[in-house]
Amino acid sequence: MSGKRVKRYSSSVSKGTESETTWVTSSRLVCVPSAALLAFRGLRTTPCALKNIRAGVPKATIHRNKPLTYEEAQAPYKIGVTKSWNSWHSANLKGEGFDARAAERTFDDILIRKFIKGTWPGLFASEVIVKRRHNLVVVAGLVFQQMTARKQYFLMGYSEEMLSYLLKCPVKLEIQTVQERSDVIFKKI
Amino acid sequence: MAASLSARPPRGFVQFLFNRKAFCTSHDLQQLSSVSASTERSVSVNDKGQEIVIPRKKKRDSLSVLRALASTVKRDPDSPHYKYVDDPFLIPTSSLAKRSNALSRESGRKAARYILENYSQWFNENPAEPPVDDFMPPKLAYTHTEPTEAALIERIEKRRVNDAIEVYKKAKQGNVEFSDSTCRQFLELLCVYNAQDPPVTMMPEEFYFRKDLGHETKRPSKTWKDDGMAERVFDELQEKSIEDQQNLIRGMARYLQTDKAFAMYDEMMEKKLPVHLLTFNELIRVATFHHDTYETKWKQVESLLMDMQLCGVEPDLTTFNNVLFSLSRVPYFRLAPSLLLQTLNEMKKLGIEPSLTSWKHSLVVYYPNDNADSNLLYKIMDYLEGKELTLQQPEDAEFFVTAMKRCCVNHHDVELAFRIDRLLNTGKNAELIGDSRLENMYYSFFLRLVCMLETMDRIMEVYQRVTPHLWTPNLSVLDELLKAVELQDGFQYLPLIWTDLLLFDFQRRAELLEKLLSLMAKQKQEDTLQSQYSHIAGQLLERFKDEHGDQRPTPLSTGPMVGHLITIAENSTDHDLAWDVFDTYCNNKNAFSGPPSDDAMKSLVAGCLERGDSEKAMAVVSFMESVEMAGTGEAVQMILDSDQVLLSQSQRDMLANI
Numbered sequence: 001m002s003g004k005r006v007k008r009y010s011s012s013v014s015k016g017t018e019s020e021t022t023w024v025t026s027s028r029l030v031c032v033p034s035a036a037l038l039a040f041r042g043l044r045t046t047p048c049a050l051k052n053i054r055a056g057v058p059k060a061t062i063h064r065n066k067p068l069t070y071e072e073a074q075a076p077y078k079i080g081v082t083k084s085w086n087s088w089h090s091a092n093l094k095g096e097g098f099d100a101r102a103a104e105r106t107f108d109d110i111l112i113r114k115f116i117k118g119t120w121p122g123l124f125a126s127e128v129i130v131k132r133r134h135n136l137v138v139v140a141g142l143v144f145q146q147m148t149a150r151k152q153y154f155l156m157g158y159s160e161e162m163l164s165y166l167l168k169c170p171v172k173l174e175i176q177t178v179q180e181r182s183d184v185i186f187k188k189i
Numbered sequence: 190m191a192a193s194l195s196a197r198p199p200r201g202f203v204q205f206l207f208n209r210k211a212f213c214t215s216h217d218l219q220q221l222s223s224v225s226a227s228t229e230r231s232v233s234v235n236d237k238g239q240e241i242v243i244p245r246k247k248k249r250d251s252l253s254v255l256r257a258l259a260s261t262v263k264r265d266p267d268s269p270h271y272k273y274v275d276d277p278f279l280i281p282t283s284s285l286a287k288r289s290n291a292l293s294r295e296s297g298r299k300a301a302r303y304i305l306e307n308y309s310q311w312f313n314e315n316p317a318e319p320p321v322d323d324f325m326p327p328k329l330a331y332t333h334t335e336p337t338e339a340a341l342i343e344r345i346e347k348r349r350v351n352d353a354i355e356v357y358k359k360a361k362q363g364n365v366e367f368s369d370s371t372c373r374q375f376l377e378l379l380c381v382y383n384a385q386d387p388p389v390t391m392m393p394e395e396f397y398f399r400k401d402l403g404h405e406t407k408r409p410s411k412t413w414k415d416d417g418m419a420e421r422v423f424d425e426l427q428e429k430s431i432e433d434q435q436n437l438i439r440g441m442a443r444y445l446q447t448d449k450a451f452a453m454y455d456e457m458m459e460k461k462l463p464v465h466l467l468t469f470n471e472l473i474r475v476a477t478f479h480h481d482t483y484e485t486k487w488k489q490v491e492s493l494l495m496d497m498q499l500c501g502v503e504p505d506l507t508t509f510n511n512v513l514f515s516l517s518r519v520p521y522f523r524l525a526p527s528l529l530l531q532t533l534n535e536m537k538k539l540g541i542e543p544s545l546t547s548w549k550h551s552l553v554v555y556y557p558n559d560n561a562d563s564n565l566l567y568k569i570m571d572y573l574e575g576k577e578l579t580l581q582q583p584e585d586a587e588f589f590v591t592a593m594k595r596c597c598v599n600h601h602d603v604e605l606a607f608r609i610d611r612l613l614n615t616g617k618n619a620e621l622i623g624d625s626r627l628e629n630m631y632y633s634f635f636l637r638l639v640c641m642l643e644t645m646d647r648i649m650e651v652y653q654r655v656t657p658h659l660w661t662p663n664l665s666v667l668d669e670l671l672k673a674v675e676l677q678d679g680f681q682y683l684p685l686i687w688t689d690l691l692l693f694d695f696q697r698r699a700e701l702l703e704k705l706l707s708l709m710a711k712q713k714q715e716d717t718l719q720s721q722y723s724h725i726a727g728q729l730l731e732r733f734k735d736e737h738g739d740q741r742p743t744p745l746s747t748g749p750m751v752g753h754l755i756t757i758a759e760n761s762t763d764h765d766l767a768w769d770v771f772d773t774y775c776n777n778k779n780a781f782s783g784p785p786s787d788d789a790m791k792s793l794v795a796g797c798l799e800r801g802d803s804e805k806a807m808a809v810v811s812f813m814e815s816v817e818m819a820g821t822g823e824a825v826q827m828i829l830d831s832d833q834v835l836l837s838q839s840q841r842d843m844l845a846n847i
Binding site: 168176 | 274276277278279281286289290291293294295296297298300301302304305312315316317320321324325326
């Protein structure tokens with residue numbers, strides 16, 4: 001795959017007629033809808049915003065002071081190479097039919113992530129990892145030590161029970177703690 | 190892509206497959222040959238006239254695999270209990286943290302359940318196939334709201350006693366008649382729960398810590414509701430079957446309305462009605478609550494057993510355990526020990542294996558007080574050693590603590606204690622140790638005994654295995670441990686004990702800390718140990734400086750502790766630290782109770798003199814004089830005799846005045 005020009009349909013900017021589609025190489029933009037066209041459609045863009053066109057690849061800052069975690073620092077194409085998935089289940093494997101409920105699982109994952117982000121406000125130092133084993137859902141992640149252990153245990157019990165009631169299956173939280181944010185910073189860009 | 194895939198596997202893959210096949214065949218051949226060899230052997234055995242016994246196929250249930258897997262897992266004493274998260278920040282070590290963390294988790298669950306019950310409309314989406322009812326909001330509302338028979342049955346099935354009573358009363362007012370079978374069910378419900386709603390089921394951790402939370406099991410007392418709903422329903426029954434009468438008797442017996450229960454029972458016996466085993470069991474259990482004297486109490490048990498024989502009812506384990514329970518309630522009864530042995534023999538005759546409850550009751554009978562002497566505990570341990578036990582009755586959990594208590598208090602036999610502990614750690618027996626209070630008592634007795642009678646190394650071996658994850662020691666055990674250190678010169682363990690004090694959150698216990706520091710200050714140790722001591726002293730001083738002025742009292746809080754710190758510092762030839770401690774003490778005299786010891790002050794003076802610092806030596810002496818210490822004169826003499834300092838005239842005058 002490397003080195004070759006691959007035509008990829010990108011739906012991030014626009015959707016619809018053939019003329020509006022964008023063609024993207026693996027590394028740089030070939031063509032974007034003209035600014036006039038975008039303005040006509042009520043979209044305002046700046047050259048700066050257009051610079052960042054690839055999903056999951058953060059934009060570097062001038063002073064190289066934007067902190068990234070290990071997970072954020074790896075581009076999406078490194079999944080399975082230097083980092084792993086944030087949702088682990090078998091619904092997307094080849095041969096798994098409609099029964100595997102791939103779409104519903106994705107929606108459940110969104111729900112779990114939103115729930116965890118809301119229940120543990122600002123406490124998760126990493127992405128929320130969702131793993132499914134049989135009928136069990138394991139939610140894993142790193143948590144800051146800002147709150148006392150007792151309060152964290154309360155939230156753990158609450159999240160487990162609440163998610164179990166929402167998803168109708170046993171849910172377990174597997175949590176490790178980190179002392180401060182600098183512990184999870186992998187690099188600055 | 191498909192083409193490339195088919196082209197991808199090179200010859201190596203085929204080779205691999207081939208090799209694998211070859212390996213398989215050779216492996217199979219090996220097996221075959223071994224089988225033939227064994228057959229030959231067995232045939233040759235067969236020639237001698239012995240039969241080959243082919244083992245029968247074992248029947249396995251759906252849980253066998255899980256059980257087999259579970260049997261490979263053992264409790265690791267070096268890791269926290271699985272209810273805690275295995276993360277340094279989240280592992281609790283003090284008993285308070287252990288309790289509060291476990292209960293916090295449960296209370297989080299409770300909070301979620303509260304939301305589920307009060308906002309159930311948001312949880313009705315059910316994608317599960319098949320549906321799991323336990324994850325659905327509880328159905329609190331009834332389908333039948335009118336006082337009808339269906340409504341009563343619904344409430345009985347949901348075990349809502351108060352609501353059932355209400356429906357029953359309303360139906361009686363409205364002249365609704367119930368069928369006999371429904372009335373019987375209702376009566377049974379009332380008798381089982383004593384005409385009130387059953388207590389709310391506790392969450393597992395809540396149950397484990399219930400005694401610490403104040404949910405003590407109350408002393409048994411009569412709680413049966415006389416002329417209450419149960420008796421009313423019974424009276425209103427048109428046809429009173431044997432089952433109904435027995436239900437009522439069991440209810441009365443369980444809630445200790447013994448007079449009525451035995452009266453009804455006698456009535457039944459007079460009419461020669463058959464009585465069920467369960468009724469006998471309940472009655473035997475409460476027989477000792479019925480009469481006044483030991484003799485009459487036992488007579489009642491005996492007569493019940495005779496009646497059982499007459500009725501041809503076979504006793505079971507519960508029957509015998511209830512007989513033993515009755516005996517354990519009268520441990521000072523002259524005949525109790527011999528009757529107990531008779532009961533155990535009877536069990537043996539009938540082939541009923543005694544449970545832990547039986548042994549616990551036996552211990553209560555044979556060791557009625559702390560001075561009683563008997564060899565029963567040894568015999569029980571001979572019998573139980575190496576067995577894997579199962580929980581059969583709630584009282585089984587009290588066996589280990591009773592055994593350890595008797596071993597510690599009556600026998601003072603440390604080998605026996607180790608035997609009991611080995612039994613506890615056999616198989617899954619550790620689950621039988623009971624709730625937090627019983628566990629606490631068990632380990633407290635065990636470690637106290639070990640600290641009193643064992644060598645220092647063995648003590649520390651047990652101590653380090655048990656703490657901090659299996660159990661958090663209490664003050665009395667740590668006190669015993671320090672006594673053992675003092676007695677056997679185990680000074681090398683003091684730094685470890687100090688870190689444990691921090692872990693268990695005991696550093697504010699002044700008496701314990703003072704004892705620990707006095708042991709550290711007792712004599713000069715070899716260099717590495719002494720430097721550890723002085724490090725600890727430094728830590729304590731730092732903490733005092735940090736925390737002084739806060740609301741909480743600091744660990745360093747008495748004068749003698751200050752004295753010990755000075756001695757420790759002087760022993761480690763860290764004079765600066767010693768002076769720092771003294772200086773801090775002089776500046777915050779109100780924060781400490783009592784003065785430091787004489788010897789500590791003298792060693793400080795000696796330290797000052799060694800450095801040739803007459804100013805500081807003078808300051809110490811004047812302090813000693815101000816609190817009127819007995820050793821002031823000696824200290825003054827030390828300064829005057831010292832040839833390392835040159836005293837000015839004014840200083841000499843001052844010393845002369847002292």
